[in-house]
Amino acid sequence: MSADAALRFSALQGRLGGFIGALWAQHPKLQSLAPEGLDPPRRVNFGHGVIRVPEAFRGIPPDAQSRLFHAALAHAGAHLRYTTARLLPGGLKPLQIALVSLIEDARVEHLAMREFPGLRRLFLPFHVAEPAHGALVPALLARLARALIDPDYADPDFWVMKGRAMFLAAAEDWHDPAVSRRIGGLLGNDLGQMRVQFDAKAYIVEPAYRDDNLGLWVPAAAPPAADSETILEAARAEKSETEPPRGEDGEPDNQPANATRPADPGDDTGMPIATYPEWDFLIRQARPNWTTLRAYKPKPGDKAAIDGIIGDHAPVARKLSALIRTACASRPRRLRHQAEGDALDLDACINAAISLRAGEMPDPRIYTRVERRIRDLATLVLLDVSQSANDRLPGGLSILALERAAAALLGEAMESLGDRFAISAFCSNGRHDVRYCAIKEFAAPFDDDSKRNLAGLKAALSTRLGAALRHAGAELARESAYRRLLLVVSDGEPSDIDIGDRRYLAEDARQAVQELARRGIDVFCVGLNAGGGSDFGRIFGRHRVFQIDRIESLPEKLPQIYLRLTA
Amino acid sequence: MNLLDHRIAAEPYYRPLGGEITLFEAAYASRMPMMLKGPTGCGKSRFVEHMAWKLGKPLITVACHEDMTASDLVGRYLLDSNGTVWHDGPLTRAVRHGAICYLDEIVEARQDTTVVIHPLADDRRVLPLEKTGELVTAHPDFHLVISYNPGYQSVLKDLKESTKQRFAALQFVYPDAALEAEIVAHEAGIGLTDARLLVAIGERARNLKGHGLNEGASTRMLIHAGQLMARGVAVEDACQVALILPISDDADMRAALTAAVAACLR
Numbered sequence: 001m002s003a004d005a006a007l008r009f010s011a012l013q014g015r016l017g018g019f020i021g022a023l024w025a026q027h028p029k030l031q032s033l034a035p036e037g038l039d040p041p042r043r044v045n046f047g048h049g050v051i052r053v054p055e056a057f058r059g060i061p062p063d064a065q066s067r068l069f070h071a072a073l074a075h076a077g078a079h080l081r082y083t084t085a086r087l088l089p090g091g092l093k094p095l096q097i098a099l100v101s102l103i104e105d106a107r108v109e110h111l112a113m114r115e116f117p118g119l120r121r122l123f124l125p126f127h128v129a130e131p132a133h134g135a136l137v138p139a140l141l142a143r144l145a146r147a148l149i150d151p152d153y154a155d156p157d158f159w160v161m162k163g164r165a166m167f168l169a170a171a172e173d174w175h176d177p178a179v180s181r182r183i184g185g186l187l188g189n190d191l192g193q194m195r196v197q198f199d200a201k202a203y204i205v206e207p208a209y210r211d212d213n214l215g216l217w218v219p220a221a222a223p224p225a226a227d228s229e230t231i232l233e234a235a236r237a238e239k240s241e242t243e244p245p246r247g248e249d250g251e252p253d254n255q256p257a258n259a260t261r262p263a264d265p266g267d268d269t270g271m272p273i274a275t276y277p278e279w280d281f282l283i284r285q286a287r288p289n290w291t292t293l294r295a296y297k298p299k300p301g302d303k304a305a306i307d308g309i310i311g312d313h314a315p316v317a318r319k320l321s322a323l324i325r326t327a328c329a330s331r332p333r334r335l336r337h338q339a340e341g342d343a344l345d346l347d348a349c350i351n352a353a354i355s356l357r358a359g360e361m362p363d364p365r366i367y368t369r370v371e372r373r374i375r376d377l378a379t380l381v382l383l384d385v386s387q388s389a390n391d392r393l394p395g396g397l398s399i400l401a402l403e404r405a406a407a408a409l410l411g412e413a414m415e416s417l418g419d420r421f422a423i424s425a426f427c428s429n430g431r432h433d434v435r436y437c438a439i440k441e442f443a444a445p446f447d448d449d450s451k452r453n454l455a456g457l458k459a460a461l462s463t464r465l466g467a468a469l470r471h472a473g474a475e476l477a478r479e480s481a482y483r484r485l486l487l488v489v490s491d492g493e494p495s496d497i498d499i500g501d502r503r504y505l506a507e508d509a510r511q512a513v514q515e516l517a518r519r520g521i522d523v524f525c526v527g528l529n530a531g532g533g534s535d536f537g538r539i540f541g542r543h544r545v546f547q548i549d550r551i552e553s554l555p556e557k558l559p560q561i562y563l564r565l566t567a
Numbered sequence: 568m569n570l571l572d573h574r575i576a577a578e579p580y581y582r583p584l585g586g587e588i589t590l591f592e593a594a595y596a597s598r599m600p601m602m603l604k605g606p607t608g609c610g611k612s613r614f615v616e617h618m619a620w621k622l623g624k625p626l627i628t629v630a631c632h633e634d635m636t637a638s639d640l641v642g643r644y645l646l647d648s649n650g651t652v653w654h655d656g657p658l659t660r661a662v663r664h665g666a667i668c669y670l671d672e673i674v675e676a677r678q679d680t681t682v683v684i685h686p687l688a689d690d691r692r693v694l695p696l697e698k699t700g701e702l703v704t705a706h707p708d709f710h711l712v713i714s715y716n717p718g719y720q721s722v723l724k725d726l727k728e729s730t731k732q733r734f735a736a737l738q739f740v741y742p743d744a745a746l747e748a749e750i751v752a753h754e755a756g757i758g759l760t761d762a763r764l765l766v767a768i769g770e771r772a773r774n775l776k777g778h779g780l781n782e783g784a785s786t787r788m789l790i791h792a793g794q795l796m797a798r799g800v801a802v803e804d805a806c807q808v809a810l811i812l813p814i815s816d817d818a819d820m821r822a823a824l825t826a827a828v829a830a831c832l833r
Contacts, residue, residue, distance in 0.1 A: 018823025021778050022771040070826050116830040315778055322781050334634050350644045350651055
């Protein structure tokens with residue numbers, strides 16, 4: 001079974017993606033189609049930048065499966081490259097559509113083979129149609145497909161040979177997609193006059209490496225593409241599941257109207273775990289025990305959503321793992337001027353000799369050694385999940401979805417670096433209810449539970465940043481590490497329902513940052529408001545803010561910022 | 568000292584891609600420090616050798632590494648029987664005797680190390696030797712060239728702004744297919760048809776840059792493959808040995824490249 005599993009699409013996906021990328025300089029997303037049951041055999045299907053490949057092809061010997069996958073992707077890639085525009089079905093009959101598709105397949109394959117002659121060896125073995133297979137339409141089509149591609153194949157059928165002659169005669173014009181339509185249409189007329197029966201519903205494209213042709217055509221009002229379009233819809237639905245449902249309304253948080261908004265429904269009240277002072281910049285004094293921080297249990301979501309995010313950002317993840325490898329590799333450091341070590345430090349020796357001759361006491365630290373520098377580092381990532389994080393970007397993703405993607409990728413990066421880290425999220429509903437939610441604690445591994453917590457994250461309410469900073473700082477302070485890093489990801493300035501003055505909470509947050517700095521905790525902020533004009537510089541210090549103009553790039557940027565901060 | 572060892576006797580082969588030779592000569596005429604940017608194996612070092620030969624100046628190359636200290640560039644005191652004796656480093660030798668000093672892969676060196684070139688790379692053209700207290704004024708022929716590959720690691724390693732802004736830069740890229748085939752054919756001693764095939768194969772690996780590979784196949788790699796072919800190795804094997812195996816440790820990427828190479832072969 002394991003040998004069988006090694007030949008399935010999901011096991012080969014990485015190399016197949018590389019294969020199509022190398023040949024065509026295109027990097028479509030590859031998806032697996034569930035293995036067929038007793039349904040008709042499945043074919044590759046593509047469209048909208050995604051190629052969907054059956055998990056396994058039925059009736060193909062195991063040793064040919066891998067070649068078949070490669071042939072299938074080479075063929076789909078040839079379409080992506082040479083089928084420049086989708087065809088319009090117009091008034092074409094199903095048989096003509098099948099024929100035009102068949103000619104189009106042969107056309108792109110020939111163009112591909114002009115560029116990559118080796119593809120012929122890949123395609124040909126799967127063309128096994130021969131006259132003995134009969135003269136029903138599917139057999140005729142398969143024979144024609146073979147005749148068009150295999151120069152050594154001879155077929156007694158007049159129609160097949162006529163098709164080949166027409167196709168080869170047009171060799172000069174193969175670069176023009178109109179060729180397929182012309183030849184396909186003519187051949188379809190011929191078959192039509194022979195009054196042969198064609199069952200479009202039962203027709204399966206042969207040979208097996210060719211796609212189902214649905215990606216070639218603009219879907220008609222009642223498309224024969226129904227089956228595959230539902231797959232596409234399913235894929236879309238799956239994708240949107242990774243995003244949270246949009247909040248009921250898009251009011252900004254610092255509006256007094258929010259005061260009447262009912263507290264987050266369905267969320268049980270959190271356990272108060274700490275009170276913190278709050279700095280009032282008008283009286284220049286901290287109000288003691290002013291805010292109450294409540295711990296909320298994270299609601300586990302669907303872990304697949306996070307795995308999906310990591311999958312969606314696979315190129316970013318790969319780039320990151322390369323970065324991480326270099327970060328790890330550059331860790332050994334030569335320590336000079338050491339009291340003990342495995343080699344003499346020449347410079348120190350010379351200084352010692354000079355001192356000796358000058359009659360001074362030489363410095364005994366004359367050794368050098370190479371040491372693997374340990375990253376003695378504890379990081380807490382604090383995510384702002386106030387209502388504004390539900391805002392959608394032009395691309396359709398919400399800020400929260402991007403925050404989660406970024407946190408997931410960063411978590412993966414930190415886990416593979418072996419750094420200690422925690423991820424928390426906060427929002428607030430007045431000073432008595434600053435909500436703090438530990439997604440991953442320092443002691444816990446970044447495992448399925450943490451991913452589920454991350455997936456279940458919802459955005460609501462306001463941003464009382466100062467209190468959250470103080471609590472995150474207190475958590476970090478418990479970690480004994482040479483360097484303690486608090487990384488805040490926020491999309492807007494602090495606000496809350498019981499505060500009217502914009503400056504009040506900003507000044508409080510600024511005070512909190514300064515308190516943490518005095519305790520040796522570095523606070524950095526990743527700001528997500530593309531519009532600019534925020535108080536982040538004032539709160540965190542200008543050099544401690546990374547403004548991200550294109551919020552879409554957050555998943556890529558956040559781990560990079562982290563690596564730069566800790567390199 | 569006339570740095571005889573560092574003079575280049577025979578012309579190193581270099582096929583210009585654009586106006587880089589003229590530009591470099593103009594920059595050399597005013598001794599403007601030059602930065603050569605571009606991916607690995609695209610001909611930066613060969614270009615410097617060629618220019619040193621063309622200008623008739625000695626060339627001192629330093630391969631920078633992350634453990635390099637300023638003393639490795641500038642020099643250090645050594646012990647001898649009478650006491651200590653100062654020994655010039657490669658940079659100081661170039662400054663004193665008028666050579667082109669080529670610091671290869673400068674980002675690899677730590678940032679505090681690269682600062683020593685600052686006074687040399689502006690109009691002062693001096694090198695202060697901290698340990699001896701000497702201020703070495705650069706020889707009129709001295710010219711500073713660095714190479715810099717802003718690759719995927721640039722997040723972790725980058726030049727300081729103050730270093731970057733002292734240099735004029737030439738961008739190097741992999742040559743276009745026809746030119747690259749010509750270069751590969753010349754350097755490897757194979758026919759143009761074979762060289763074109765290798766370049767087409769190299770193109771496949773370059774398509775994967777950023778999608779599994781950190782860097783595409785360099786011209787140097789293609790030349791390596793070509794050299795193996797010139798010794799009678801079959802194309803598949805030459806590509807496997809000189810290209811696919813070195814470029815990635817990822818089994819999937821290697822399998823993908825092997826399949827792509829097979830597709831390119833007749």
